[in-house]
Amino acid sequence: MTIAKHALLNDLFVSDDVPVGQLIHSGLLTCPPETCLSEAARLMQQAHVSCILIQDPETQALVGIWSEGDARRLDFTDRQLISRPIGDFMSHPVRSVPASWSLNQVGMKLKREGVRRLLVIQDEDQRPLGIVTQTDVVRQQGLEHYLYMREVGSAIRQPPLVLDARMPVAEAVHTLQESNSEAAIVAYPQDLHHPWGIITERDLIRLLADAQNYVCLGDIATHQLLSVEPDTSLIAAVNILREKKFRHLGVIGPQGQPIGLLSLGDILASVEYAYVNRLREALSARDSALKASMEHLRLAQKVIEVSLDGIIITDARGIIESVNPSFTELTGYTAEEVIGKTPKVLSSGRHQSNFYQNMWQALKQQGYWQGEIWNKRKNGDIFPEWLTITAIRDEKEQIIQYAAIFADISDRKRKEEKIHNLAYFDELTGLANRRLLNDRLQQALSQARKHEAMLAVLFLDLDLFKRINDSLGHASGDQVLRRVARRLQDAVGTEDSVARLGGDEFVILVPEVEHLTDLERLSHRIIAAIHQPMQIEGQELFVSTSIGISLYPQDAQNTDDLLKNADSAMYRAKENGRNNFSFFTQQLGQETSSRLTLENALRRALHQQAFQLFYQPKIDIHQGKLKGFEALIRWNDEHLGFVSPADFIPMAEQLGLIDSLGNWVLHEACQQLKWWQKAGLDVVPIAINISARQLASPHFEASIHQALQDSKIPAYLLELELTESCFLPEHAEAIACMLHRLRQLGIKISIDDFGTGYSSLSYLKRLPLDTLKIDASFVRELPHAHDDCQIAITIIAMAKALGLNVVAEGIETYEQLTFLREQGCEQGQGYYLGRPSPANQVVTWLAQDWHTQVYDH
Numbered sequence: 001m002t003i004a005k006h007a008l009l010n011d012l013f014v015s016d017d018v019p020v021g022q023l024i025h026s027g028l029l030t031c032p033p034e035t036c037l038s039e040a041a042r043l044m045q046q047a048h049v050s051c052i053l054i055q056d057p058e059t060q061a062l063v064g065i066w067s068e069g070d071a072r073r074l075d076f077t078d079r080q081l082i083s084r085p086i087g088d089f090m091s092h093p094v095r096s097v098p099a100s101w102s103l104n105q106v107g108m109k110l111k112r113e114g115v116r117r118l119l120v121i122q123d124e125d126q127r128p129l130g131i132v133t134q135t136d137v138v139r140q141q142g143l144e145h146y147l148y149m150r151e152v153g154s155a156i157r158q159p160p161l162v163l164d165a166r167m168p169v170a171e172a173v174h175t176l177q178e179s180n181s182e183a184a185i186v187a188y189p190q191d192l193h194h195p196w197g198i199i200t201e202r203d204l205i206r207l208l209a210d211a212q213n214y215v216c217l218g219d220i221a222t223h224q225l226l227s228v229e230p231d232t233s234l235i236a237a238v239n240i241l242r243e244k245k246f247r248h249l250g251v252i253g254p255q256g257q258p259i260g261l262l263s264l265g266d267i268l269a270s271v272e273y274a275y276v277n278r279l280r281e282a283l284s285a286r287d288s289a290l291k292a293s294m295e296h297l298r299l300a301q302k303v304i305e306v307s308l309d310g311i312i313i314t315d316a317r318g319i320i321e322s323v324n325p326s327f328t329e330l331t332g333y334t335a336e337e338v339i340g341k342t343p344k345v346l347s348s349g350r351h352q353s354n355f356y357q358n359m360w361q362a363l364k365q366q367g368y369w370q371g372e373i374w375n376k377r378k379n380g381d382i383f384p385e386w387l388t389i390t391a392i393r394d395e396k397e398q399i400i401q402y403a404a405i406f407a408d409i410s411d412r413k414r415k416e417e418k419i420h421n422l423a424y425f426d427e428l429t430g431l432a433n434r435r436l437l438n439d440r441l442q443q444a445l446s447q448a449r450k451h452e453a454m455l456a457v458l459f460l461d462l463d464l465f466k467r468i469n470d471s472l473g474h475a476s477g478d479q480v481l482r483r484v485a486r487r488l489q490d491a492v493g494t495e496d497s498v499a500r501l502g503g504d505e506f507v508i509l510v511p512e513v514e515h516l517t518d519l520e521r522l523s524h525r526i527i528a529a530i531h532q533p534m535q536i537e538g539q540e541l542f543v544s545t546s547i548g549i550s551l552y553p554q555d556a557q558n559t560d561d562l563l564k565n566a567d568s569a570m571y572r573a574k575e576n577g578r579n580n581f582s583f584f585t586q587q588l589g590q591e592t593s594s595r596l597t598l599e600n601a602l603r604r605a606l607h608q609q610a611f612q613l614f615y616q617p618k619i620d621i622h623q624g625k626l627k628g629f630e631a632l633i634r635w636n637d638e639h640l641g642f643v644s645p646a647d648f649i650p651m652a653e654q655l656g657l658i659d660s661l662g663n664w665v666l667h668e669a670c671q672q673l674k675w676w677q678k679a680g681l682d683v684v685p686i687a688i689n690i691s692a693r694q695l696a697s698p699h700f701e702a703s704i705h706q707a708l709q710d711s712k713i714p715a716y717l718l719e720l721e722l723t724e725s726c727f728l729p730e731h732a733e734a735i736a737c738m739l740h741r742l743r744q745l746g747i748k749i750s751i752d753d754f755g756t757g758y759s760s761l762s763y764l765k766r767l768p769l770d771t772l773k774i775d776a777s778f779v780r781e782l783p784h785a786h787d788d789c790q791i792a793i794t795i796i797a798m799a800k801a802l803g804l805n806v807v808a809e810g811i812e813t814y815e816q817l818t819f820l821r822e823q824g825c826e827q828g829q830g831y832y833l834g835r836p837s838p839a840n841q842v843v844t845w846l847a848q849d850w851h852t853q854v855y856d857h
Contacts, residue, residue, distance in 0.1 A: 020106050021099020024120050024130035030055040033063065033087030037074075040066065040086040041208035050202075051117060051131060054090045062119070062128060064090030068201035069116060071208065072177060076170040082211050097132070098123045107306050108325060110134050135264055147267070152237050152251055153230030155267050156260030160185045160250070165197065165218030169207070172199065172217040183248045185258045186221040196225040196250060196258060225250040230259065234267055310385075312404040318342050321401070330385075330408050332378030343404070346375040348382045359389075363402070367391040372409070384413050426500040428478055429485035437499035437507055441559045444511040448552055454513040458523065459548040459566035460488075462504040462530075463578040468541065476536050480543060483534050491529040492522065507563065513551070516583075523547050523581040531579065546573040547581035555584045599655065601637050602648050606660055611635050613668050614836035615686070617845055618807055621821045621828045624851030628685040628719065630829065631669045632836045633661070653693060662694045663703050670711035670718065672839055677713065681846050685748060687719035695722065701738055704747070715746035721773070723752050736766050743768035750807070754795060764802060772799045776810025776830070783819035796823050817854070 030053045031040050044052050051067035066086055074081060074089065096119040097106055106118065117133040161184040163172050176184060176199075186197035199221040207220045214220050227250035228237055237249055241264065251260035260266075304311050310327035314320050319342060323335050331346060338345055351374065362369045369389045376382050385406040392401040424436040432440065441457070448455045462484065469477040481504065488498045488506060497509040508526075513519060530545045548570025556562040565584040573582035605611060615629040635643045652658045669686050676683045694700055708715055720742070739749055750771035751764075774795050781788045792808070799806045808820045811830030820828060833853060834845065 018103070019100045020097065020103060020120055020132050021122070021129055023136070024099070024132065028053055028128055028130060030062070031086060032057045033085055033090070035086045036083050037086055037089065038082035038208050038211040041071075041205045044068075044205055045209045049131075050133070052086070053094065053119070053128075054086060054092075062094050063087075064092035065094045065117075065119075066090045067117065068205055069182070071204035072173065072182070072201050074173070074204075074208075076173045076207075082208055094119050096121045096128075099129055103306070106132055107134075107308075108329070112329065147235035147238055148233060150234045151230065152228055152232045152234060152249075152260075152262060155234060155262060156230070156251055157266065158260075160258050160261035162187055162258065163199065163217055164189070165216060165221065167217045169214050169217055169220060173204065182263065183261060185225060185250060185261055186217055186223075188218060188223065191223075194224050196227070196252075197221040197223045198225050198248060198250065198261075200248060202247070225258075227252045227258075228262075237262060238264075238267065307405070309405050309407045312343060312406075314343070314402045314404070316399050316401065318402065330377075330406070331375070337378075348374040348376045350374040350382065363389060363391055364399070367393070367399075373406075375406075384409050429482055429500050431485050431489075431506075432497060432499040434499070434501050437497065437501070437509065438559055440497050440499075441509055441562070444509060445552060445559065447511065454554075455552045456510040456513045456519055457550050457552075457562045457566045458508040458510065458519075458526075458581075459550075459563065459570045460506040460508070460526070460545050461570055461574070463544045463546055463574070465504040465543070468543075472537060472539070479536050480534065480541065483536075484530055484543065484545075487529045487532070488526065491526045507566070519549055519583075520581075523549070527579060527581070544579035546570050546578050548573055548584065549581060550584040595651070598640070598643070598648065599651060601640055601643075602651060602655070602657065605635060605637065606652075606657055606664075609664060610637070611661075611664065611668075612838065613665065613672065614838060615842050616829060616836040617834040617850075618687070618827050618829045619833050619850050619854060620826060621817060621854055622826065624849070624854040626684055626845060626848070626850055627827055628687060629842065630687045630689075630721070631665060632689075633665055634836075649691075653691060656693075658691050658693050659697055659699075662688075662691060663707075665689075666703060666707045667710065670707045670713055673713045673717055674711040676842070676846075679843075681843065683717060683846070685717045685719050687721045687748075687750065689721045689723075689752065692723065695735055695738075701742065704742060708745075716748070719748040719750060719770075721750050721752040732766075736768075740768050750805075753809075764798075764804075769802075769804055771805040771807055771827075773829075774806065774808045774825070779808050779810040779816055779820070779830070780812075782816045789819070792820065792825075793823050796820075796825050800824065 029043060029047045029049050029051075031043060033054050033056070035043075040052050044050070051065055053062050054064035054066065055061070056063050064087065066089055070089060070091065078084075095113060095115055097109060099120050100123050101109075110116070110118065116135075117131050120129045120132050121127065122129055161175070161179050161181045163175060163184045163186055165186050165188045167175075172184070176182075183198060183200040186199050188195050188197060197218070199217060203220050203222065207214060226240070226244060226246055228240065230251055230253065241247065241249060247263060249262040250258050251262055253259040304313075304322075304324040307324055307326055310330045311324040312320055312327060313322045319340060320338050323333075323338060327338075328334055333345070359369050359371075367390065369387075371387060372384060373387050374382055374384050386409050387404060387406040389402055389404045391399045392403055394400050424433060424439075425431065426433045444455050447453070462480075465477070465480070468480055481500070484504075484506070485498070485500065488508065492498055492508055493510075495511060497511075499507045499509070501507060508522075510519065510522070526547065527545060530543055533540050533542055535541075548566045548568065550556055550562050550565035550569060552562060555565045569582045569584040573580050576582060612634045614632045614634050616632060617626055618628045618630060619625070620627050633645060633649075635645075635648060637643055649658070649661075652661045665688055669688050673683055673686055690700075704718075708718070743749055748770040749768055750773055751769060752773045753775040754772045772795060774792055778788050778791045778795075782792060783789055796806050805827065806825045807827040807829055808816075808825050809829050811817050811820070811828045811832045813832060816830075817828060817832060833850075
């Protein structure tokens with residue numbers, strides 16, 4: 001292993017015509033690929049070099065290179081990082097230049113390939129001599145004349161990256177990666193004397209070399225920041241960097257706060273306009289030999305040749321006199337192809353004639369123009385550039401030449417476009433997002449108001465889309481959303497805008513509406529397009545959508561109300577069976593407002609537990625005995641008054657509040673039983689209604705156990721009333737197992753509203769049921785309606801055959817009671833026997849003789 005280093009080129013006056021091989025006067029630092037990362041970093045630190053070459057131990061060939069810049073791209077959260085071989089992180093192949101190349105040629109290659117260093121090899125035997133870096137080349141360009149005239153503040157382009165010394169090391173390195181920064185200022189809030197430090201790529205090498213588990217950024221950063229003030233000359237800053245052998249200087253403002261972090265690259269970037277001024281002086285000196293020296297001419301030529309930006313020199317008429325090598329690199333035109341022509345040869349055709357007229361007018365009046373312009377390369381590619389043009393005048397202030405400097409800003413434009421797309425377009429589907437939709441809707445509203453026209457907003461939501469995500473996964477769901485987006489774009493007109501708000505919600509803006517029938521046809525077309533089958537992950541899927549439509553000016557006057565009303569109309573379409581559309585109406589708006597009021601009141605009531613339980617007796621209609629109660633929830637709101645359970649219970653289901661509401665009923669009923677027991681009453685079981693959503697909850701069984709434990713009542717006093725909708729096939733098996741476990745505790749299970757849902761004899765056999773309840777809709781017309789009589793008789797006979805009790809709900813007359821008793825129904829419940837009443841009425845009922853109520857008419 002050779003341990004040596006390449007020398008930095010410290011002489012600012014070396015000619016750029018000298019072969020680069022003559023400037024390399026030391027060996028190379030190498031290691032085999034198996035060398036661990038910490039050992040490689042230690043070698044670099046000992047040798048005081050910025051890179052290490054990876055050498056095959058068998059063939060002695062250089063197979064890769066690893067530099068300080070590569071350290072910034074490491075994952076410092078990897079616990080095994082320092083022990084991993086350097087070969088895993090090296091760059092290859094090693095890029096090289098012949099020793100006979102000039103500094104100009106080296107500089108152009110560095111720029112063209114976007115690297116910071118090159119291996120210098122002997123021309124004859126390809127023997128490696130050393131490393132030449134971008135810094136080495138830059139230090140030979142003779143810029144000291146410009147640096148004397150420029151201040152440090154002029155080279156600061158952006159605020160520095162400032163990191164807290166307490167930040168974790170891995171997070172700090174990640175921040176450097178994200179911001180693409182070579183270095184950052186480190187803030188030490190607790191140190192009043194030395195509040196600022198610096199972290200550079202070289203510190204990361206030291207971190208790897210030490211192989212210690214540093215926790216905070218402050219542990220590895222250089223605590224004291226070498227700094228200058230903004231009005232310091234650039235030549236003084238460069239001398240400090242050379243003397244201290246540093247790469248960065250902090251720039252501290254008048255308030256003692258860092259306003260910049262100066263590097264050699266920043267200095268180079270700041271001299272663009274100085275180049276133009278100096279170039280103007282050098283070219284003027286050509287016609288006035290008494291006022292300029294040959295050194296100035298040589299320096300001007302050097303600036304033109306090695307500049308990384310393209311440079312064009314024209315005469316006063318705009319005829320090209322010379323171009324630099326970067327011009328050829330950027331445009332593809334050689335000097336011979338453009339000299340004698342005007343810059344129109346680069347014209348892209350994107351700008352109107354007045355654009356160029358304004359440019360030349362500014363040049364003649366101010367002597368200077370700067371801005372963004374689109375030009376065309378020789379191969380026809382159009383590219384954006386940042387162009388600076390300066391008029392060069394003689395001693396009589398007459399314009400004799402123009403100097404133009406330009407840089408290709410394609411990469412910056414791509415980044416700007418990406419940022420724009422992220423801000424205004426949905427990343428998944430490519431459709432407009434909410435922000436862009438609002439902008440377009442605002443513009444469309446302005447036009448509609450101006451022309452007294454009608455526009456429409458269509459709000460779409462995919463029906464039951466959650467099932468796709470739950471069954472096939474979110475990746476398949478994303479595919480469906482992309483397909484739907486394309487189908488929507490194909491279905492609408494060219495003037496209409498399609499946007500995705502998020503999830504499976506889409507909006508279509510129709511800026512001009514002639515007739516409502518046009519919207520109906522469009523809605524039918526959209527529904528049909530989306531409902532076409534699509535192949536996703538080898539499965540054929542059918543997707544449907546519900547559409548809500550609101551209109552300007554009929555339904556709303558602003559964007560928010562138009563979207564809100566279309567959303568309300570969409571929910572009405574879902575309530576009407578899905579896969580259709582609905583127009584917004586004022587009645588719907590009132591319903592939506594009332595629903596919002598009710599929703600807010602329900603959430604408030606649930607938070608305050610502002611409900612009450614009423615109890616309705618269940619009577620043995622043969623023996624005249626009280627057999628139990630059904631607990632019924634009631635809500636009397638202070639503002640809304642009495643709210644029917646038929647209104648707020650479905651809303652609780654939709655809002656996902658039914659679990660909380662059901663748990664309150666469960667615990668309240670159990671506590672009430674506990675109170676009656678303590679009062680010495682001969683209590684009977686209480687039945688509580690359980691929703692399908694509660695039953696499917698993974699916490700339902702635990703909540704039953706908790707309620708029994710808290711109240712310390714026996715399980716046989718609790719009865720669960722379930723509707724047939726609870727036993728859909730996809731949940732039936734799991735629910736049946738849970739109900740068997742609860743039944744073993746002694747809890748009774750009954751089926752409420754039997755005959756109105758998914759009636760199936762198979763689940764009656766499999767479930768641990770105690771009771772069937774005949775729905776009140778079959779009792780209401782007894783004994784006069786023949787069909788209802790047959791249904792009631794059938795349910796009673798079926799229950800007896802299965803060994804189940806039968807309870808008839810909704811008994812309101814003595815005739816109904818007599819018929820049911822004659823058919824063998826054991827128990828009854830209804831207004832005739834007792835209305836739902838508060839808990840204090842139960843005390844009276846428990847002591848009441850029910851025989852008279854049942855048999856006396």
